[in-house]
Amino acid sequence: MNKKSYEDVSSYVSKIAERKGWILNDNSQTLRDLVEGLMQNFNRHGYYNCPCRDSQDDRHLDRDIICPCKYSELDIQEFGYCYCALYFDPSTDLGGRIGMIPERRPE
Numbered sequence: 001m002n003k004k005s006y007e008d009v010s011s012y013v014s015k016i017a018e019r020k021g022w023i024l025n026d027n028s029q030t031l032r033d034l035v036e037g038l039m040q041n042f043n044r045h046g047y048y049n050c051p052c053r054d055s056q057d058d059r060h061l062d063r064d065i066i067c068p069c070k071y072s073e074l075d076i077q078e079f080g081y082c083y084c085a086l087y088f089d090p091s092t093d094l095g096g097r098i099g100m101i102p103e104r105r106p107e
């Protein structure tokens with residue numbers, strides 16, 4: 001498996017954001033932490049497991065939480081950002097408030 005570099009993953013999330021009409025978290029430290037989490041997950045599991053959810057190390061079992069996860073569109077529509085706060089709707093004005101949103105993934 002080819003390992004991903006920080007730059008690879010940064011480019012990947014930028015492309016996803018552009019394609020979906022989203023923007024990335026503008027807090028550079030948070031963005032860096034999330035990109036590093038995705039990079040570690042890819043290099044460990046072979047796919048972009050969500051950086052704020054546990055992986056079962058099985059692509060099939062984790063398929064709904066491969067970034068961008070199955071829940072991201074609904075979360076961004078409803079709350080303005082995804083569960084990890086990586087991707088945002090550009091039109092949402094949160095006034096600097098970013099709290100935890102409910103986990104939409106069934107247990």
Ligand code: SF4
Binds near residue numbers: 049066069084
């Ligand atoms: S919550 Fe955000 S970062 Fe996590 S997988 Fe979904 S889209 Fe990606």
